[in-house]
Amino acid sequence: MIIHMDMDAFYAAVEQLDQPALRGKPVIVGGRSKRAVVSTASYEARKYGVRSAMPMFQALALCPQAIVVPVRMERYQMVSAEVMTILAEFSPLVEQVGIDEAFVDIRGTQTLLGDPRTIALAIKTRIRAAIGLTCSIGLAPLKFLAKIASDMQKPDGLTIISPDQTAAFINELAIEKVPGVGPATLVQLKSMGIRRLGDVARVPEKQLQAKLGKAALRLTALARGLDDSEVMPFRPVKSMGAENTLGENTSDLNLLKKHLLMHAERVGRELRSGRAKARSLQLKIKFADFKQITRSTMLEKPTQSSESLYAAAVQLLLQTRLPKPVRLIGISASNLVSSATPVQQDLIQGEAEQKWEKLDHTLDSIAERFGNHMIAKATLTEKEK
Amino acid sequence: MKFTIRKTDIVDVLSKIQGITNRKSNLTITENVLITSTDSKISVAATDLETGFIGFYPAEIEIEGIIAINSRKIFEIVKNFPKDEIIINEVENHWLKIGNEKVEYNIVGSNPDDFPEIPLVDDVNFFEINSFDFKKMIEKTVMISAASDEKRAHILGTHLQCITTDEDESIIRMVSTDGKRLSKVDYIFSGKLSTTELPENIIIPKKGLNEVGKFLDTDGIVRIGIKNNHFIVKKENETIIISLLEGEFPKYDGLLEIGEKNKVEVVKQDFRMMLKRMSILTSDDYKGVYFKFANNNLTISTANPEIGESKEDMPIDYSHGEEEIAFNPYFFIDSLNFIDSDTVFLFFKNKENPCLVLGKDDKTFLSIIMPMKI
Numbered sequence: 001m002i003i004h005m006d007m008d009a010f011y012a013a014v015e016q017l018d019q020p021a022l023r024g025k026p027v028i029v030g031g032r033s034k035r036a037v038v039s040t041a042s043y044e045a046r047k048y049g050v051r052s053a054m055p056m057f058q059a060l061a062l063c064p065q066a067i068v069v070p071v072r073m074e075r076y077q078m079v080s081a082e083v084m085t086i087l088a089e090f091s092p093l094v095e096q097v098g099i100d101e102a103f104v105d106i107r108g109t110q111t112l113l114g115d116p117r118t119i120a121l122a123i124k125t126r127i128r129a130a131i132g133l134t135c136s137i138g139l140a141p142l143k144f145l146a147k148i149a150s151d152m153q154k155p156d157g158l159t160i161i162s163p164d165q166t167a168a169f170i171n172e173l174a175i176e177k178v179p180g181v182g183p184a185t186l187v188q189l190k191s192m193g194i195r196r197l198g199d200v201a202r203v204p205e206k207q208l209q210a211k212l213g214k215a216a217l218r219l220t221a222l223a224r225g226l227d228d229s230e231v232m233p234f235r236p237v238k239s240m241g242a243e244n245t246l247g248e249n250t251s252d253l254n255l256l257k258k259h260l261l262m263h264a265e266r267v268g269r270e271l272r273s274g275r276a277k278a279r280s281l282q283l284k285i286k287f288a289d290f291k292q293i294t295r296s297t298m299l300e301k302p303t304q305s306s307e308s309l310y311a312a313a314v315q316l317l318l319q320t321r322l323p324k325p326v327r328l329i330g331i332s333a334s335n336l337v338s339s340a341t342p343v344q345q346d347l348i349q350g351e352a353e354q355k356w357e358k359l360d361h362t363l364d365s366i367a368e369r370f371g372n373h374m375i376a377k378a379t380l381t382e383k384e385k
Numbered sequence: 386m387k388f389t390i391r392k393t394d395i396v397d398v399l400s401k402i403q404g405i406t407n408r409k410s411n412l413t414i415t416e417n418v419l420i421t422s423t424d425s426k427i428s429v430a431a432t433d434l435e436t437g438f439i440g441f442y443p444a445e446i447e448i449e450g451i452i453a454i455n456s457r458k459i460f461e462i463v464k465n466f467p468k469d470e471i472i473i474n475e476v477e478n479h480w481l482k483i484g485n486e487k488v489e490y491n492i493v494g495s496n497p498d499d500f501p502e503i504p505l506v507d508d509v510n511f512f513e514i515n516s517f518d519f520k521k522m523i524e525k526t527v528m529i530s531a532a533s534d535e536k537r538a539h540i541l542g543t544h545l546q547c548i549t550t551d552e553d554e555s556i557i558r559m560v561s562t563d564g565k566r567l568s569k570v571d572y573i574f575s576g577k578l579s580t581t582e583l584p585e586n587i588i589i590p591k592k593g594l595n596e597v598g599k600f601l602d603t604d605g606i607v608r609i610g611i612k613n614n615h616f617i618v619k620k621e622n623e624t625i626i627i628s629l630l631e632g633e634f635p636k637y638d639g640l641l642e643i644g645e646k647n648k649v650e651v652v653k654q655d656f657r658m659m660l661k662r663m664s665i666l667t668s669d670d671y672k673g674v675y676f677k678f679a680n681n682n683l684t685i686s687t688a689n690p691e692i693g694e695s696k697e698d699m700p701i702d703y704s705h706g707e708e709e710i711a712f713n714p715y716f717f718i719d720s721l722n723f724i725d726s727d728t729v730f731l732f733f734k735n736k737e738n739p740c741l742v743l744g745k746d747d748k749t750f751l752s753i754i755m756p757m758k759i
Contacts, residue, residue: 279670338690342673342711342757344565347739348539348635 001116002231003104004138004146005087005123008155010100012042013133014079015069026066030056033247039071043155076100079131086126090119095231101150103143105231120158141166142227148177166225171198178222180215188212197223240274241282242266243330249288251325253317260313263331268306269364271333277302277343278333281309283316286328295320301344302337306360309333386450386475388422392466394442395429398623399460401599402431402438406456408592410434412501417453419500420473422446430503431456436593437503438600440623454481454494462490504626509610509617510582514557514572519609520601522570525723525750526561527591527598529568538632540564542588545616547578557583560637561591566716566739569641571749582610588634589616593627600625640753643741646732647708649678649701650745653729657721659685659697660714666692667714673757674714678733679707685714710736711757717742720752 007013011029016022026045030038038059041050048063060066080099087094090113093105106119113119120137127135138149140161149159161169175194176186188211189195192203200208200223208216221227242263250256260283271278282296295316299308313331399418406416410433419430425446430439452475462483463471474482479494526543535541540563548556557572597618601607608619616627663674663685671689681703686696710733721729726744733740736759742752 337670341671342675342759344672344713344757345755346564347567347640347753347755348562348564348637 001106001110001139001141002143002146003106003116003120003123004140004143004150005083005102005104005135006137006150006154007083007100007133007135009040009042009046010080010133011040011071011076012045014076015072016042017132018075019069022067022069026050026063028056028059028063028066028068029071030059030068031070032056032068035245041066079133082131083127083133083135086130087123089126090123093231093233095233103146103231117158117160120160124156124158142225143229143231144179144222144227145169147179148173170223170225171196173197175199178219180218185212185215239282239332239334239336240267240270240276240278241284241330241332242270243284243328243332245286245328246326249325249327251322256317256326256329257314259329260317260331261310263329264310264313265306265363267331267333268304268309268360269367271304271336272360272364276336276338277304277341278309279335279337280333281312281316282332282334283313283320284328284330284332285317285320285322285326287322287324288327289324290327291324292328293320298335302341304360386420386422386452387447387473388427388444389447389470389472390427390442390444392463392469392471394444395463395471396460398429398440398442399456399463401596402429402456403460404596404599405431405433405436405438408433412499414453414495414499415501416455416457417495417500418456418459419451419453419497421451422449430500432501432503433592434501435590435628436596437626438596438623439503442622448475450475451497452479452481452494453497453500454492458492459483462492504613504615506610506612506615506617506626509612509619510579511608511610511617511619512574512576512578512582513606514574514609516601516605516607517603518572519607520598520603521723522559522572523594523598523601525570526559526568527595528719528723529561529563529566530591531563538588538630539634541592542590542630542632542634543594544634544637545583545587545589546585547574547583549577553577560634562635562637565713565755567637567640567753568720569637569751569753573749584611586634587611587616588630588632589627590630593625597625597627640739641751643732644734646734646738646741647678647703647705649683649703649731649733651683651699651701651729651731653721653724653727653744655699656729657718659699660718660721662697663687663695664714664718666695668692672713672715673711673759675709675711675759676733677707677709678703678705680704708733708735709759710740711759712740712754713757716752716754720754724750724752 012027015027015029024044027042028038028045028050029040030036036056038050038052038054038056040052045063045066050059050063076099084094084096084102087102087104091104091106091109095103097103106116116139120139124135124137127133134156136150136154136157138146138159140146140149141163145161149161152159173196175181175189175197178197194200194203200219205220244259278299279302280296280298282294284294286292297312297316299312402418406418415433421428425443426441427444428439428441467488468485471483472485476482481492481494483490531540544560546558548558550556553576555574555578557574559570561568600623610617614629616629618625666687666689668689668691674685674687677684681701683699683701684696688694720742724744724747726746728745730743730745731740736756739753739755744750
């Protein structure tokens with residue numbers, strides 16, 4: 001059996017945990033600027049129709065009494081790490097799929113820890129006792145069903161689809177609930193009269209394939225109760241990035257560079273903590289008209305130095321024509337190699353970069369001990385004008 | 386213009402200048418070779434605006450003239466020509482007819498007036514050097530080449546300097562680096578060289594030196610001179626002239642010193658084959674192999690997460706502390722290929738310091754290789 005664990009209204013719940021005054025009140029985690037969106041809303045706010053990704057002004061129109069608190073990503077990551085550590089007590093096969101959800105394969109641990117239902121309840125109890133938060137758990141023989149199940153009784157739910165219920169469940173499962181079925185696919189499927197996953201079996205495979213292509217194979221497999229995706233404890237990280245929507249659209253290169261510096265520091269830190277070096281860097285810009293462009297470059301050599309990432313990002317920015325003010329700017333480092341890979345040292349030059357790397361490591365350890373905002377490059381400490 | 390020339394003469398020179406004319410320059414005319422016929426010889430000139438060449442070859446001249454013609458095309462035509470004598474004839478307005486009664490090519494040339502002038506430098510204080518030794522020196526330095534987008538003079542070029550040792554002997558030293566490794570080659574020159582013959586801080590583009598290497602014979606002598614920021618190599622009928630690079634070459638004297646490094650002796654061929662086998666499992670992302678010196682043993686190993694692992698031992702005479710250092714094996718293989726000695730010394734200290742590679746019987750060629758960071 002496979003467990004899918006999903007924390008309930010995670011960001012909002014952490015805020016309510018840290019600030020008792022917020023408990024039982026409608027809380028919205030998100031930005032304050034005029035273009036901010038809702039990151040997470042507490043269940044109290046959800047009653048008013050507030051949803052994640054909703055523009056903030058709309059959310060506040062629905063629920064004017066809501067308390068808006070800023071996103072504290074580092075804190076959520078800390079709590080998330082605690083949750084994952086707890087999950088690891090129950091099985092070595094834990095696949096984290098986001099900050100607040102994970103799959104746990106408990107097929108091998110039942111003789112040790114009891115039947116699946118006991119394990120699921122134990123997880124819920126442990127998380128509540130150790131951290132003070134609730135989660136919802138789906139328990140099913142297949143990964144995709146576990147994920148669907150965890151969403152069925154929120155918050156603080158436990159939904160079990162036992163092996164002998166699986167066929168009936170699949171038969172009745174609304175097709176739009178199946179992971180991977182997006183709005184476009186849904187239209188196609190409905191045109192073929194498919195409303196439930198069980199309906200898929202009634203449509204000839206060829207016809208399905210003609211309409212959906214490769215996706216058809218997966219759907220027919222799922223409809224037959226076959227899901228060959230395993231719980232993968234290590235998901236290779238392909239890229240690391242940082243981006244932000246600016247407070248106001250701007251064409252000011254100096255201001256944009258400042259954001260790049262911030263992103264480079266963050267990505268550099270992430271690379272260093274993941275012991276990886278990037279070989280290429282991508283710059284992403286979204287303009288005021290929502291048109292988005294990306295530009296990428298190969299780095300001279302694999303790097304995890306914030307300074308090198310920043311230099312490459314600035315170079316890309318300067319090579320990019322900015323026909324409209326910029327709304328969002330971000331970078332992502334990809335083509336990652338393990339920093340355990342030996343990297344050629346310079347015989348004559350390049351001391352400069354090594355010094356920067358040393359500085360980065362010092363900054364990282366300070367940030368780790370005292371928090372992210374204790375230390376920063378001087379250009380980042382000035383207040384934004 | 387009309388002349389008859391021996392196939393071997395023209396094929397030989399055209400094959401050697403392909404490197405110059407195939408290099409991209411700002412002018413498309415430099416893809417051409419300039420052929421001039423006068424008296425009883427022709428001159429062949431080529432340039433990439435940095436390296437210029439001019440040579441003279443005997444020919445039977447019927448009509449004097451000058452033409453600029455695509456270097457690669459004329460080379461391919463004459464190379465495969467079925468006769469030992471080739472008639473080259475400008476029939477009209479830059480059109481060139483190559484052939485005899487059976488084989489005939491008509492190809493169009495360019496306006497010879499557009500061909501850039503090859504700088505002629507007079508009053509050069511030439512000095513003489515053994516052609517074969519100079520060829521080897523060039524090979525040992527240009528093996529460390531620069532990336533195509535490189536701009537730094539000390540990586541694009543080889544450093545040339547003269548070190549006076551005593552009254553009647555000097556060392557002509559060439560040094561080449563790519564910032565990660567360095568080659569130093571010495572030539573013992575009997576006699577003294579003044580700074581008018583060999584000024585200080587000369588940086589010669591490796592691209593040009595590479596072309597020089599193609600013209601050097603394996604015997605005899607060749608004349609070298611420096612004048613007006615040009616490096617000139619002169620054979621009897623052929624001259625190459627290269628514009629020097631401007632820039633500072635980093636100080637490297639300290640790197641050449643063995644100092645307190647550990648010394649290990651290896652059999653060149655065994656060591657080279659060992660490294661060749663080790664390099665099988667390297668890739669662009671995982672170039673490094675680990676050298677572990679300990680207990681009279683050298684273990685070289687690779688671990689490439691994408692392919693696999695390998696390990697090999699070699700007995701050595703070494704009883705100091707254990708040192709593990711990662712290196713790019715190709716740097717060693719490149720150097721070993723040019724070391725003229727069956728036994729090779731490795732001088733190393735630790736993973737922070739470069740390793741020196743020196744032939745036991747050839748003290749003129751020293752390689753310095755920086756480790757990779759583990």
